Amino acid sequence: MTELGILGTGSYVPDRVVSNDEAGAGAGVDHAWVVGKTAIGARRWAAPGQATSDLAAHAAAAALESAGISAAQLSVIVVATSTPDRPQPPTAAYVQHLLGAADAAAFDVNAVCSSEVFALAAAEGVLARRGGHALVIGADLYSRILNPADRRTVVLFGDGAGAMVLGPGGPGGRIRHLALHTFGELADMIRVPAGGSRLPxxxxxxxxxxxxxxxxxxxxxxxVQDRLPPLTKQFLHEAGVVPDDIAHFIPHQANGVMLQAVFEELALPNAAMHLTLADYGNTGAASIPITLDHAARAGLLRRGELILLAGFGGGMAAGFALVQW
Incomplete structure (x- = not known):
């Protein structure tokens, strides 16, 4: 198979900026408490008429423009989300229609906050058979499912979408290695209890x-603190690189205080960790592609540098991608 590259990136966040004081009001916490616990300063929440597919389509359009690819050239669209428009049909079907990508197969992937890396692996598999170009979108709209009185969750999450166009060759990042992990015995640590067949x-x-x-x-x-460091070291070994080789670390944007501690434990001496959570909070599956897009558009990624993408979250799950820019 021809080696796949990231040909373009894009991202989108809603217009509405929600302060820590506003997000935490119902839970009895203020800006100082939220920043001290999470390093999150604000987040964006969707307008009443917006759904996950709307956010995804905006990010997708930006990625297609960045890649110089039209929607008609897409073979597959994979939407990584745990907050779909509806339980059925897949949110990707709505995105396909919004983009006018009539020839693209479209489906969703749900590995919660690891979904973007799982979706990259799924898209890679489809392109190995079908060829052409893939659009991989991480999109989540958590503001719809947050309990306003739960301080453990309501202040963490924002809404947004990020996208990548994959295809053969090109000037963007080359995907060198992928690894996916699921720890199903821990599945109930993160969940929405009702709304499925178990509990209607x-x-x-x-x-x-x-x-x-x-x-x-x-x-x-x-x-995260116990599993992510050894899994990361295992991944780098499997990919044939050492920690000193990594120039950029783009993790799932879960909690800035926790990520700083994990980054120190990872011991990536030459890597810059990229964070967007101060402005956007935890955007679920969107957090990695949003952060990658911001770094790319800011000119922070240089040709040949190695980028480590690390997703982790509900399932419990973890996914890693090594990209050579």
Whole structure:
């Protein structure tokens, strides 16, 4: 198979800026508390009429323009999301229609906040068979499923979308290696309890608030701190590189305080860690492609440099991609 490259990137966040004081009001926390716990300064929340597919289509259009590719040239569209427009059909079908990409197969991938890396692997597999170009979009709209009284979650999340166009060759980043991990025994650490076949939504569910996103924050932090460093070292070894080779580290934008501690543990001496969470919060599957797009458009990525993408989150799951720019 011809080696795939990232031919273009794009991102989109809604217009509405939500301060820490506004986001935390219902949970009884203020700006100082949120910054001290998370390093998040603000986030964007979608307008009432916006859905995940709308955010995804905006980011996709920017990525297509960056790549110089038309929607008609796409073979596949993969939307990485855990906040779809509806349980059915896939959000990717709406995005395909919004873009006018009539020849593209379209489907969703849900590995929660690791979804973008899982979607990259899925797109790579499709292109190995079908050829052409892929559009991989991470998009989440968490503001719809947050409990305003839960300080563990309501202040963390923002809405947004990021996208990458994949194809043969090109001037962008070459995907050198991918690795995916799932730890299903820990699946209940991050979840939306109701709304599926296990627990359909009814009046009692709504009264108990089980339609909202929930997370065991301390357990998640332990998972990231205990699992991410050894998994990262294993990944780099499998990819045939050493920590000194990495020039850029783009993690899932979960919590800035936690990420700083993890980055120090990773011991990547020549790497710059890129963060967008101060302005956008945790944008779920969108966080890695948004941050990559910001770094690319700011001219921070130089040809030949190695970039480590690291996703982690519900499932529990972790996904890694090594990109040579």
């Amino acid at each position: 939504v009814d009046a009692q569910v709504l009264e108990r608030g089980e339609q909202y996103f929930t997370m065991d924050g301390r357990a998640v932090r332990r998972f």
